[in-house]
Each structure stands twice: as structure tokens, then as C-alpha cells.
Amino acid sequence: MTSIDLAFARRLEATHAWRCIHYADAWARLHPQQAPAVAREIRGGWVILSGPGSPVHNARGLGLHGPLNEADLETIERLFREARLTPHIDVCPLAEPSFVQLLAQHGYVLLEFQSMLWRNLAPPDENLLVPEDVQVRPAGPELAEVWIRTTAQGFSAGDNPAQDALDIMAANFHAVNGAPFLAWWQGEPAGGGGMYVHEGAMELGGDSTRPAFRRRGVETALILARLAAAREMGCDLAMATTTAGSASQRNAERLGFRLAYTKAILSKPDP
Secondary structure, three states, rough: OOOOHHHHHHHHHHHHHHHHHHHHHHHHHHHHOOOEEEEEEEEOEEEEEEEOOOOEEEEOOOOOOOOOHHHHHHHHHHHHOOOOOOOOOEEEOOOOOOHHHHHHHHOOEEEEEEEEEEOOOOOOOOHHHHOEEEEEEEOOOHHHHHHHHHHHHHHHHHOOOOOOHHHHHHHHHHHOOOOEEEEEEOEEEEEEEEEEEOOOOOEEEEEEEHHHHOOOOOOHHHHHHHHHHHOOOOEEEEEEEEEEHHHHHHHHHHOOOEEEEEEEEOOOOOO
């Protein structure tokens, strides 16, 4: 059994933060006309910002390495103001209580909850069956357009995703710590997902199944393939972040993931 202690929370949050940092860097490379990405470390946590249209605009991992003070919060809020963004701060339940109090004093309110899931990568998943009709393979650079369109179709629930959906998935594909995978059903791309590795931990992300191929085991096959690939790379830990209580969380739990903790996403409303 792994204890969900402060050290373990730091590892999960660092893995997620570095996934976001590499995502923001990829977004900046793909959108050179926009402002450069921001990745600012503050007392062991990170403020990570990227250009308009990107989903990565958060402060993460704060309060896990000691308390923050008024000056720290002012620095965080200044970075958001300079990017013309509303502050969004992820708060782990193992963070310093004084940090939560500081945010409350400055008018932060709950936006949503997010589940942090984890599982060990040993032993192998001998009792979990891969659906026979689904083939999962790594997606190299020559399949970038196929992977981006397939995953965007899944998130958009349509065959003609908007450009903003394609842009969001493109940064997932091109992140330097990422390894994209495609699932095929009878020769057609049915879904995709990525794995993002940091210091022996692997995060699942970008999972998406096209509507016509749902309920056929596509997501299960994608998850199992990436767990196997991460194990071969020497990783000992897999993690995933999902909306609390979502279908994605239930799918992950069926494949051996467990809830580490539920964290709060706080936001400061515009005055």
C-alpha cells in the first residue's frame, strides 16, 4: 500500500505541473504570434500560463512546500494580470491550511473539484483483457494530423471539429515529454490518448474516443497500452486527473486506479 502523504502529493502535483509546462511550451511553438509561455516557480509550486485559446492557465502545487505570504500571492496575481487572465489556483487538500485561509481572505471562491487518481505499475495487468477488435499503436510524427483530428472529434462529438479544438489537441501531441497513441477499429482511427512522463511517473492525458466507436473498449485499450509502455520505460507510477465523479474517473478505477485525493480549483472573480 502506498501512503497518500505529503511527499506523494508533491510527486503527483509535480508530474502534472511539468505536463502543463511542456504543454504551454508546445502551444508557444505552435502559436509564435502569441505571447510566450510563462512557467514561474513560487515556493515549490508553479504558475503556468500560455496564449489565448489554451486551456493551461493555472497555479499548481502551491502550499505543499511550506506557507505562502501576501507577497507571494501578489506575485501570482500579477502574473495573471499581465496575461489578462482571471487567477485560477489548484489547491491540494494536503496544502498548508494557512494558504487556503490566505486565498479566502482575498476573495477566492470554489470553481470546481478535480480528482487525482493513481496506480502502481507493477505487477503487469495480467487479469485485464484488451478488447480484441481494437489495436493501439504509438502515433509518430507522420500521424500527427490523424491523431489531432481523431482526438478533437472525440471531444467535439462531431466529424468536423472547430479549429480551437484542433489547436488544443495539437499542443498535447507536440509536447516534448509526451508520447501519443492511436486506437484503430477495423482500419479506422477510433480514438487517441497521450502519456506524459516526469521522473518515473506517467500521466495519462488527452484521452478521446470518436462517438461512432464508443462502448467498444477503445478507452480501455488505450489505457492498458500506455500502462504497458510506461512500465517498459521503467516508470513505477501512473496517474490521471479527471473531473470529480466523471465517466473518465470510473473508467480509470475499473483499470486499477485509485483516488489519491480530490482537489479544489479556486478562482478570484473580477472586481
